[in-house]
Amino acid sequence: MNKLLLVGLVACSVSISPAFAALLHTSGEAKLVVIADQVQVDLHATSLAKTASDAKQQVDKIVKVTQSNLANLLTDSDRFEASQLQIQAEYKYQDRERVFVGYRAQRSIIVELANLDGLTQVLDAAMLSGVNEVRQLQYKSSQEEQYKQQVRAMAVNDSYVKAKQLAEGYEGQLGPVVEVNYRNQSAIPVMKIERATLAATDANAGSYQAAQLIYRDSVDVSFELLTEE
Numbered sequence: 001m002n003k004l005l006l007v008g009l010v011a012c013s014v015s016i017s018p019a020f021a022a023l024l025h026t027s028g029e030a031k032l033v034v035i036a037d038q039v040q041v042d043l044h045a046t047s048l049a050k051t052a053s054d055a056k057q058q059v060d061k062i063v064k065v066t067q068s069n070l071a072n073l074l075t076d077s078d079r080f081e082a083s084q085l086q087i088q089a090e091y092k093y094q095d096r097e098r099v100f101v102g103y104r105a106q107r108s109i110i111v112e113l114a115n116l117d118g119l120t121q122v123l124d125a126a127m128l129s130g131v132n133e134v135r136q137l138q139y140k141s142s143q144e145e146q147y148k149q150q151v152r153a154m155a156v157n158d159s160y161v162k163a164k165q166l167a168e169g170y171e172g173q174l175g176p177v178v179e180v181n182y183r184n185q186s187a188i189p190v191m192k193i194e195r196a197t198l199a200a201t202d203a204n205a206g207s208y209q210a211a212q213l214i215y216r217d218s219v220d221v222s223f224e225l226l227t228e229e
Contacts (some may be wrong), residue, residue, distance in 0.1 A: 021175055024166055024225040028159025032151040032215040036139035039116055039211075043109040043126055044133040048102045052087050055105035059085065063107050066129035070111065073121050077114035083107050108135075114142070139211040147215050155217040163223050175224025182219055 045066070047058035063082045074080060090101045109131065111122060123134060141147060167174040 021224040021226055024163055024223045026159055026163045027220050028155040029218045030151045030154035030158055032147055034141055034147055034213050036211045036213050037116060037142050038140040039113050039119055040138040041111040042136040043131045044135050046106045046132050048104050050102050052103040055087060055103040056085060059105040059107050062130040066109060066126055066131055069125045069129045070122060073118055073125060079112040081110045139213060141213055151215045151217045155219050159219055159221045167225055172225045172227040175226045177221060177223055179222040
């Protein structure tokens with residue numbers, strides 16, 4: 001009984017036509033545009049005085065007044081953080097000679113807002129407090145991780161759709177995945193996130209327009225392309 005069973009299995013395997021595999025390379029790409037709902041404001045406070053002590057006191061006062069004026073505008077979900085003090089001597093050239101001007105004291109202030117509604121009020125209050133410069137508005141999303149996962153899934157699905165269409169076009173069947181690689185400009189193999197960080201001022205409304213965040217992901221995939229002999 002055992003011998004007859006083995007013979008039957010061998011005969012069955014020979015009757016099947018072998019499938020030959022070539023490699024099919026494709027790329028999946030995805031783009032997701034969302035509206036920002038958070039922002040990080042980078043402020044800069046600086047002062048110039050004849051002594052380092054005076055320069056320090058002046059810039060520290062700006063930071064203290066700013067924090068006080070923003071206290072009623074910030075919620076528990078927001079963040080206010082001031083950097084350590086930096087002081088350096090400042091010079092200018094007069095008649096080809098270097099002349100001491102004073103000591104420059106500087107501190108940066110980071111304000112993170114969990115809601116964009118209060119952005120205009122925060123900027124106005126900061127400037128009235130003596131802040132010298134608004135260096136950057138960096139827009140964010142409270143659902144960033146969710147959007148990252150979503151755009152990644154979109155890129156993977158795009159790669160499968162393209163690969164299946166190509167396989168059918170060559171009258172073959174899509175086989176298993178052989179290799180997967182992220183395509184990016186940096187050394188870290190992660191998706192590229194492009195952030196539109198510039199907001200335009202609406203002169204009529206006196207407020208800032210909502211900024212768009214653009215999430216991108218791309219992946220290179222190699223499949224086996226199965227064809228009959």
